[in-house]
Amino acid sequence: xxxxxxxxxGVLTGGLYALFxxxxxxMFGVMKVVNLAHGDLAVVAGYVAIGxxxxxxxxxxxxxxxxxxxxxxxxYVLQRTVIQSALDRSVLITLLxxxxxxxxxxxxxxxxxxxxxxxxxxxxxxxxxSFTLGSQxxxxxxxxxxxxxxxxxxxxxxxxxxxxxxxxxxxxVADDQEAxxxxxxxxxxxxxxxxxxxxxxxxxxxxxxxxxxxxxxxTGTDTILLxxxxxxxxxxxxxxxxTLLGGVVLGVAQQIGAQINIxxxxxxxxxxxLGVLVLRxxxxxxxxxxx
Amino acid sequence: MNLVSETTVRPAGxxxxxxxxxxxxxxxxxALIVVVVLALFPYIVYSGTTAIIVQAFIVLTxxxxxxxxAGYAGLVSVGQQAFVGLGAYFVLILAIHGTSPFAALPxxxxxxGVAALPLWWLVSRLRSGYFAIATWVLAATIMLIIEKxxxxxxxxxxxxxxxxxxxxxxxxxxxxxxxxAVTVVALAAIYLLLRGRLGLVLTAxxxxxxxxxxxxxxxxxxxxxxxxxxxxxxxxxxxxxxISQLQVQPGAVFSVQWTAEMAFVTIIGGLGxxxxxxxxxxxxxxxxxxxxxxxxxxxxxxxxxxxxxxxxARRGLWGLVDEHLNVRLFPVGYWLRITDAAGRTGAxxxx
Numbered sequence: 138x139x140x141x142x143x144x145x146x147g148v149l150t151g152g153l154y155a156l157f158x159x160x161x162x163x164m165f166g167v168m169k170v171v172n173l174a175h176g177d178l179a180v181v182a183g184y185v186a187i188g189x190x191x192x193x194x195x196x197x198x199x200x201x202x203x204x205x206x207x208x209x210x211x212x213y214v215l216q217r218t219v220i221q222s223a224l225d226r227s228v229l230i231t232l233l234x235x236x237x238x239x240x241x242x243x244x245x246x247x248x249x250x251x252x253x254x255x256x257x258x259x260x261x262x263x264x265x266x267s268f269t270l271g272s273q274x275x276x277x278x279x280x281x282x283x284x285x286x287x288x289x290x291x292x293x294x295x296x297x298x299x300x301x302x303x304x305x306x307x308x309x310v311a312d313d314q315e316a317x318x319x320x321x322x323x324x325x326x327x328x329x330x331x332x333x334x335x336x337x338x339x340x341x342x343x344x345x346x347x348x349x350x351x352x353x354x355x356t357g358t359d360t361i362l363l364x365x366x367x368x369x370x371x372x373x374x375x376x377x378x379x380t381l382l383g384g385v386v387l388g389v390a391q392q393i394g395a396q397i398n399i400x401x402x403x404x405x406x407x408x409x410x411l412g413v414l415v416l417r418x419x420x421x422x423x424x425x426x427x428x
Numbered sequence: 429m430n431l432v433s434e435t436t437v438r439p440a441g442x443x444x445x446x447x448x449x450x451x452x453x454x455x456x457x458x459a460l461i462v463v464v465v466l467a468l469f470p471y472i473v474y475s476g477t478t479a480i481i482v483q484a485f486i487v488l489t490x491x492x493x494x495x496x497x498a499g500y501a502g503l504v505s506v507g508q509q510a511f512v513g514l515g516a517y518f519v520l521i522l523a524i525h526g527t528s529p530f531a532a533l534p535x536x537x538x539x540x541g542v543a544a545l546p547l548w549w550l551v552s553r554l555r556s557g558y559f560a561i562a563t564w565v566l567a568a569t570i571m572l573i574i575e576k577x578x579x580x581x582x583x584x585x586x587x588x589x590x591x592x593x594x595x596x597x598x599x600x601x602x603x604x605x606x607x608x609a610v611t612v613v614a615l616a617a618i619y620l621l622l623r624g625r626l627g628l629v630l631t632a633x634x635x636x637x638x639x640x641x642x643x644x645x646x647x648x649x650x651x652x653x654x655x656x657x658x659x660x661x662x663x664x665x666x667x668x669x670x671i672s673q674l675q676v677q678p679g680a681v682f683s684v685q686w687t688a689e690m691a692f693v694t695i696i697g698g699l700g701x702x703x704x705x706x707x708x709x710x711x712x713x714x715x716x717x718x719x720x721x722x723x724x725x726x727x728x729x730x731x732x733x734x735x736x737x738x739x740x741a742r743r744g745l746w747g748l749v750d751e752h753l754n755v756r757l758f759p760v761g762y763w764l765r766i767t768d769a770a771g772r773t774g775a776x777x778x779x
Contacts, residue, residue: 171557173506222739228556232504233695233738236560240688241731244724358684363568366561374558400576407569411550414562418553 139396142274147392149276151385152284153349156342157365158372158380159291160335165374167311167331170220170231174238176362178336179343181242182208183352186344187255197257197348205340212336213329220332221325239358246354254356257347283345287384290338291377297334307331367410373420382421445762455757466608470601478604482672484713485607486665487689489614491697491705493661494690496618499700500630501654504556506687507563510547510570511540511659513682515666517574520676523590524580530606533667537610540663544656552651564684571682585677588670603672610664615758617657619702622760626650662686688727692734698744702758707745 157179164170172178185207186200195203223234267277298304309317310327318324346352346361364387372383387406394405413420470478490508497503518536523529551562575583591599621627629650632640641647670676689712697708712730719726737744743751750756 165557169557171560173557173560219735219739226739226742229498229502229504230738230742232557232560233498233691234735236504236506236688236691237695237731237735237738240685240692241728241735244727244731248724248728358564359568362561363565366558367565370554370558370562404569404572404576407565407572410565411569414550414553 139273140393143392143396144389145274145276146280147389148385149280149284149388150392151381151388152280152287153342153345154364154368154384154387155381156283156287156290156338156345157361158368158384159294159377160338160342161365162369162377162380163294163331163335163338167307168220168224168328169228170224171235173232173235173362174242175339175365176360177239177242177246177357178208179339179346179361180246180352180354180357182340182343183257183347184246184250184255186347187257190257201341201344204344205337208340209333209337212332212339216329216332217325221328243354243357250354252353252355254351254353255347256351257344279349283349286341286345287381290341291381294334295377303330364406367406371410371413371421373422376420376422379420379422386421455759463608463612467605470604475597475600478600479672480713480717482604482607482668484709485611486668486672487693487712488705488709489611489665489668490662490686490690491693491708492614492618492702493658493665494687495694495699495702495705496654497658498691499694499704500622500627500634501651502634503651503655504560505563505658506560506684507565507567508658508662508690509682509684509686510563510567511544511662512666512669512686513567513571513574513678514540514543515663516670516676516681517580518663519667519670520580520586520588523588527590529588529590529671530602533606533610533664533671536667537660537664540666541656541660544659547659548652548655552648567682567684571678575678581676581678583678585675585680587675591671591674603668606671607668610668614661614664615702617661619758619760621657622702626653627760630654685727688731692730695734695738696730696744698746699742701743701746701750702760703756704744704746707749711745
């Protein structure tokens with residue numbers, strides 16, 4: 138029974154990891170930006186949510202309505218200023234700048250909010266409650282909800298990119314920036330929109346993780362960024378559904394590792410990641426080799 | 429004279445290729461004097477000062493290696509702390525088995541160079557940004573594996589044995605000389621590598637990778653060599669770190685903060701120049717010493733400065749010096765001097 142439980146829990150945490158990963162994947166897919174500050178921004182979103190809840194006493198679910206648009210706006214502004222000017226220089230500079238941002242944000246959080254971990258206390262039965270399957274399997278409502286949110290976000294992104302006007306613009310710019318520019322699309326603005334979308338999902342991921350576990354200044358890199366990246370590589374670069382599959386596979390590997398030895402949860406995930414890197418560097422879903 | 433004849437007809441003997449505009453012998457003599465003076469420091473200054481300089485040696489060695497990776501080979505590694513940690517642990521393991529930590533230092537460097545081979549095989553499958561995060565995951569994985577061995581301290585680490593027989597004054601002096609030796613060897617190795625064939629191949633890759641490949645440059649091999657050298661160098665710095673702190677703690681030696689420091693120091697000093705990390709280390713030490721009592725602030729300020737420099741002064745502080753004074757302490761490029769019919773001379777810079 139323990140193994141079945143591990144697999145079910147793993148699949149559900151996979152939804153959370155897919156939520157971590159889709160912003161990273163989107164920014165790479167559209168702008169070829171690997172945002173090393175991705176996880177730290179998720180932690181910032183979580184901290185902002187904690188701040189809003191403590192100060193205004195709004196219900197937890199309302200904090201999403203405030204934090205997600207604020208982060209999306211931040212994404213647009215950051216993309217139009219810092220990231221775009223780094224992109225105009227080179228890929229190398231973009232990496233260095235986002236790495237700089239990551240370190241600055243992490244140490245800033247450490248300086249202002251100490252190294253203590255904080256959770257987003259909800260007090261909602263939905264979040265803390267669980268239901269049981271059989272006699273031994275206990276499933277938290279929160280993970281089910283997060284998994285559903287991840288699927289909805291991925292479906293929404295998929296629909297948005299394939300069917301909406303802005304989605305077409307984003308794909309056009311991602312395919313050929315100059316041709317799209319000649320056809321009248323302002324690629325900088327389109328990049329800004331894509332970044333806003335990505336940052337919105339980052340905010341969702343940060344708050345969800347704060348509810349599921351605890352946030353500390355280092356969570357951004359040692360958990361969110363690295364797990365997101367592992368999910369992206371396992372699933373296959375540039376594929377949204379691959380990201381969900383990658384998240385699920387990573388989650389299951391971690392839970393199976395924890396089943397063998399409770400302290401090996403994270404290591405098991407990384408070992409699977411390295412295995413995929415060796416045996417199938419293009420990821421589980423992608424057919425073409427990575428360029 | 430039309431454009432074609434100007435670019436194709438070149439009368440024999442009208443140009444000369446040189447490494448530098450100035451005489452390299454003077455720079456060499458200067459470097460020798462600097463090293464000798466630095467070697468005499470333990471006799472002149474207080475041990476507190478040499479301890480600070482050892483820190484500078486560690487940062488300079490790591491930054492020079494990171495510069496070789498990112499500035500010359502275009503490989504942005506965010507996982508160099510893997511080698512810092514491995515170097516520290518090599519020293520610890522050898523010290524536990526009775527080797528002197530100072531004798532273990534070169535072994536640790538070589539060990540890290542060898543360890544870089546399988547690690548390269550793993551991460552070289554990914555490019556640019558994904559390469560960066562893959563190295564980070566690798567460093568995290570190595571730390572998690574090392575934490576599983578309780579005989580070398582497990583998750584909490586342990587003090588470095590084998591140095592308690594030395595008097596404090598002697599220990600500080602030995603540590604200082606070891607640091608000086610590591611730094612001089614690291615800089616000399618990088619200088620000689622870049623002056624030679626590898627430097628040419630790397631320049632060709634930087635300018636146009638496809639063209640370099642099609643002209644027969646062995647791109648993969650060049651990058652592998654850089655990764656191995658950088659691994660060995662960061663390993664030596666990690667070994668030095670273990671000796672200077674007298675203890676090895678996994679969370680500290682495998683901290684991404686090391687890579688952050690290497691990267692910021694290099695960017696501020698000047699990416700892609702040997703002089704850059706030296707200047708950057710000076711800036712770093714000043715900031716770190718001034719802001720030492722303000723916890724993480726020096727890293728925040730260093731990071732912000734690095735972002736601004738990366739965006740607005742890509743060649744860093746050394747780039748500004750070079751622009752105005754036109755000096756190279758470590759000339760690895762070539763100067764082409766052209767004398768035209770009228771006898772005027774001009775210089776063309778190539779790197």
